[in-house]
Amino acid sequence: MMADLARTDVSVPEGHLAVWSNHRPGRPLVLLHGGGLDHRMWEQQVTAFADTQRVVLVDARGHGESSTATAAYRHCDDLAAVFHALDLGPATVVGLSMGGGTAVDLALEHPDLVAGLVVSGVGTSEPTFTDPWVLDAFAEWKAAEETRDAQRWLDAFMRFLPGPRRTLDDVDPNVAEAVRRMGWDTLQHHAVRSFVPPTPVTRTWERVPSIEVPVVVVSGVLDSPDHVGMGHRLADSVPDGRTVDIEGTAHYPNLEEPAAFNDAVALVASRAA
Incomplete structure (x- = not known):
C-alpha cells in the first residue's frame, strides 16, 4: 500500500x-x-x-x-x-x-x-x-548527541520502544528493527552540526x-x-x-x-x- x-x-x-x-x-x-x-x-x-x-x-x-x-x-x-x-x-x-x-x-x-x-x-x-526513567533516558540521549556517538544515541533512542517496564527482548523483533532502521537513517541523513x-x-x-x-x-x-x-x-x-x-x-x-x-x-x- x-x-x-x-x-x-x-x-x-x-x-x-x-x-x-x-x-x-x-x-x-x-x-x-x-x-x-x-x-x-x-x-x-x-x-x-x-x-x-x-x-x-x-x-x-x-x-x-x-x-x-x-x-x-x-x-x-x-x-x-x-x-x-x-x-x-x-x-x-x-x-x-x-x-x-x-x-x-x-x-x-x-x-x-x-x-x-x-x-x-x-x-x-x-x-x-519528572519520572526518573524518562530523565535518565533523555540524559543519555543528550550525552550521545554532545559526544556525537551514533551508537549510543541509537541505544538511548530505542529505550522508548519497550518503555520502562520491558526490554527490547519483549518487543516484536520486526517492530524493533523497523524503529532502529528509521532512527539510524535519521542519524545518517540529518545529524549535522x-x-x-x-x-x-x-x-x-x-x-x-x-x-x-x-x-x-x-x-x-x-x-x-x-x-x-x-x-x-x-x-x-x-x-x-x-x-x-x-x-x-x-x-x-x-x-x-x-x-x-x-x-x-x-x-x-x-x-x-
Missing part, C-alpha cells in the same frame, strides 16, 4: 518537505511521525485507511526525505504549508510523540485546518518530565481549552507515567476529549497494536467526516 502513494515535495522556507498521498475523495487523514522516525512508521495505518479515504504522510524537517533545517522554522507552520500546497482543507490529523505535539500546535496556530485530532504519546509540544532545532510554540497548555474539534488521546499502558499522564491531561483539558489506553504497548502503539490504534483513528475520522 505504501508503494501506491505518490510523492510530492512541498517548498518551505530554506528547504522542502517530502509528502506522500493518495487521491481518494473526502476528508484527508494526515499522519505525523514521531521524533527520530519518518513516514514509514505509518505502514499499518496506510494499509487500514488508504482504500477508503485520502491519506497524507509528511516527513518533518530534519527527518526522512525532507531537508535538514538550516534556518528558524516551526513544525506547525511547515505543516500548514503542506495543507495549502495540496489544498487539503480541514483534516483529521494523527500525530505520535513529536508529531502529536505538532498536531496540537496546528490546532492552536492554524485551527481552520483541523477537523479532528488523534494524539499519542504526548500532551502538547511543551512536555514536562549546523542542524537548527524548531522554534517552539508557547503557552500551549494555557490555550488547549480553545480546541473545539474532537480529540482522542491514545496511550500505551506500558509507556512512562509522564507520557501517559500528559496525554490524559490533554484529553481532560479540551471540550471534546477522550482517552484510549492500549494494553501491551508503550510509546509506539500504532506499531505494536495497530488494530486498536486504528480503531481510535477511525473513531475521530468518522466524527470529523
